[in-house]
Amino acid sequence: MLGYNRRMAPVPCSDLSPAGWIASSDLPWQRLVTFGPAGFAGYARLRLIPDPAFEGQSENDVTAPEAPEDEQFWRLFAFLARATRTPAECYFCVWDGYGDVAGQAKVVVPQRSYFLFSGRLEDAGFWGTPGPAFVWPADHAWCVAKDVDPHWAGIGAGTAVLDRLVADSGLDVVPADPALEQPAYR
Secondary structure (H helix, E strand, O other): OOOHHHOOOOEEOOOOHHHHHHHOOOOOHHHHHHHOOOOOOEEEEEEOOOOOOOOOOOHHHOOOOOOOHHHHHHHHHHHHHOOOOOOOOEEEEEEOOOOOOOOOOEEEEOOEEEEEEEEOHHHHHHHOOOOOOEEEEOOOOOEEEOOOOOOEEEEEEOHHHHHHHHHOOOOOEEEEOOOOOOOOOO
């Protein structure tokens, strides 16, 4: 298990090349920022609150789950640490819209800009909620994308990893097809 009680601050990156696979993506921006780059065998969604029960439902009408959002991410990243050869070499893109986070250079995709940081996967929780917009290991074994609006985070990974995530009773992960419209609160 990752040592989240020993969190360290990830280091700002001036070299943006590790994020090149995201910044150079030709995917539509909304697909990119909600599921990450193309090329994974499959995709899933980590639901931070349940999907809407009816059309037009407001997020304000939902009871928050027992586990806080950051605990769900810690559990997800502890799981994903076992699905990469490089858990000590990871990257984090943090949306530049969070006023208290600043880096040097920015990773730019259509309609979004991010500061790039590097660190250990266990440092992913350094920001707390809402956390990084993208997290991935240096070996590109998987990518987690969390845009500011959806009630879920997208996960791209191999089929076996996704199958185990979906089967994990401690996480609310469901398979997803990024080409389809995803459930959304209005």
